[in-house]
Amino acid sequence: MILSELIDYGTLRVIWWVLLGVLLIGFALTDGFDMGVGALLPFVAKTDTERRLVINTVGPVWEGNQVWFILGGGAIFAAWPPLYAVSFSGFYLAMWLILAALILRPVAFKYRSKRPGKLWRERWDWALFTGGAVPAAIFGVAVGNVLRGVPFHLNDRLMPFYDGWGFLKLLALLNPFALVCGAVSVAMLLAHGAGWLVLKSEGPIVERARKIGSAAGLVAIGGYALAGLWLLVLTDGYQFAGAVAHDGPSNPLLNEVVKGGTWLSAYVGRPWIIAAPLMGFAGMGLAVLGLRRGWGFTILASKLGIFGMIASVGLTMFPFILPSSVDPNSSLTVWDASSSQRTLFVMLVAAVIFMPLILGYTAWVYKVLWGKVTERDLDENANSY
């Protein structure tokens, strides 16, 4: 018996669909708060000392957090190659903007406090703002477009083509529904970042963060509800035209897909998935309450909220991953856009070995760094940002 056939292909695909969700949610929960903190920076901290205090709350951890994003990219490449190929080339300029913002961010963290100049530091502060706000907005906009369907098709060699021309492709992403999703994304990360600051900072910084964060939390809740309603009334869903083999070859063109109905019919077929949006509302609601009252562990509530909101997108679309609006048959789904059974199995073994290790040592690092960041920390550590 071949080892890689221990788990049947359909199950492996579902496992990797779950792991894809875990990575994206892991990214939003960890790197999400430092992007939120970056976006909050110019507004919660006024003086240079305050800004350094804010930056140093995420100083030692943002680098590890960012790996969730890198690993997300790598895992999509390895487990869902067609998704990697179609989405990254289709969203070309948007992806480039994310890259630019995420390249700017590490450099800004590291270099900002290496020179004393006021102008120098202010410029890097805006770089940190951009590095937090821009990717957050684009990720949200991208999710909105995925829900609507994306204008791509595959030719008979499975070569992806994306309709539209140059910069107009970028503009076309900015449709009203996607903008609502972008706003939700930014708002939830702002609330999350504020939750982090409540835990790791004190004084006027926390006061300002609580105010902005709780308002952002409300926007996230409102936007999320609006997006849900929009999906129900104005947006078409996608379905397979007939029965689909769960262990068929990864060739989207072999399966027929129709556009129509609503995504939300998933909640009729699988009523239990209502847990995800409920978790989203409840978590974000608790986060708003926590920020108002100044609870130390508000961040747990915002984590719950973000988890629910992102999970609800995946669960609503399942088994679709990237529907095509112009050629529904090209749509990428869990059943026809994965790697081979062997690769999925090998990758699963790697994930089972390393994910617990990663979670373990990451937790240890957070434990070592436990406690609020104070001015004394800045003075004592020559390496602080």
Added chain:
Amino acid sequence: MDLDIVELSRLQFAMTALYHFLFVPLTLGLSILVAIMETVYVMTGRPIWRQMTKFWGSLFGINFVLGVATGITMEFQFGMNWSYYSHYVGDVFGAPLAIEGLMAFFLEATFVGLFFFGWDKLSKVAHCVVAWLVAIGSNFSALWILIANGWMQNPVGASFNPMTMRMEMDSFADVLFNPVAQAKFVHTVSAGYVTASVFVLGVSAWYLLKGRHADLARRSITVAASFGLASALSVVVLGDESGYDAGLNQKMKLAAIEAMWETEPAPASFTLFGIPDSEARETHYAVHVPYVMGLIGTRSLDTEIPGIEQLVEEARGRIRNGILAYDALMEIRGAGGDVTPDMMDRFEVHSGDLGYAFLLLRYTDDPRNATEEQILQAADDTVPHVFPIFWAFRIMVALGFAFIGVLGYFFVRSSFKGMTYPRWALYGAVAVIPAPWIAAEMGWIVAEYGRQPWTVDGILPTALSVSHLGVGEVLFTIAGFVIFYSTLFVIEMALMLKYIRKGPVQDVEETETWMRRHQARLSGPAAAPAE
């Protein structure tokens, strides 16, 4: 197929990869040097070693962050600009990239923050372990990236699946233990160690010339020269191993490196100097050293190394076979659900040459309709540009031997001449600082430019691999990268120079206190002051 977009995408990839590789070698080597210094500190307790760790660590940090930032581009660029490549080989190529994240990058990135922020929060030993975890993570990163790259050079353990129109993994072990990947890994990390050693050596030499931080500089030179010399020897040995492996599976690359147009009788000579001319297919003003190439490429005196003309002739045959495979593939695809074992058998016969049929897609939409002239043209396309590869290789090798000389000299002076260095040698050490970067970039050119016209050797032509983007889009991102990366480079260099000029923070009082205690310990436990 639009050739412009292919050229532009290649330009962007080369630029971003070469730029990324300005930071990677120093990260690989400096992480280890810093960890070695901290280990000495933990073992001896001498404060000077902690000061060295912190000083070189701060330069490591400035460099590390740009390596990480520009690495993000690399991870996503395959999907953005090389979408057909990503579809076609993602099943094989994606796995090592993802495992790199799981096993290596998470490790180095999680602990690098603790390295800088954990000095007062961790015990000495724990902090030293953190330094080693960063170093191990960085080096494992290189391992997985080079396993992925090694597969592009020597695609083992995978085969084409007609149902999914892509390469799929047959054996993970074959991909993992690909001899090309293993040789490349040791060659590349050793080159990183040499880079960092030459860097530490040069900066320390500058301090000695300026009469500053002599105790720190002397110790740094000792560490760098001994570690660097061992690494420089390893670079050359494993470079030779890479040459031997190329002789086995990338004969065209080897022939291009050598500008060997015709097959020579074994053992072939090595061309020390020459001006390769691709038009005339000959090398002007060539200076030959007999036997050497035959020995490097085949490790024997009687095995021939095929020349370019012979390889082009072989490519014509493989293109013709590839057309047969393509025809069988079309039949399988036309059959829909009713694929018979017969059809599969017909495809399997020449499936290894399918990629050669794809070379024809530049000239015709259907390789089966290719004219004889187009076949000849496509076969000619398998010859990379010889001139830059020929010279990049020679510059790299010459520098590699030069590093052995420089590091060997400083090793001898530090071991047997009481750590004294003549001023001319110190000036030389400063002057040689940029050289490892030149060698490393040349190495990239030999390996990747020499792989053309393929992205995956013999499997997928570069021209077919690109995304269908607009020329304007790619021009925009190229311009963006140029502006963005140039600015970051200037800022990085300025900060590096600033921190080098500023020098290490040396706490004289701390050192003296330690020395007093140390003296007391040596003169007997009774005399030791209470701590």
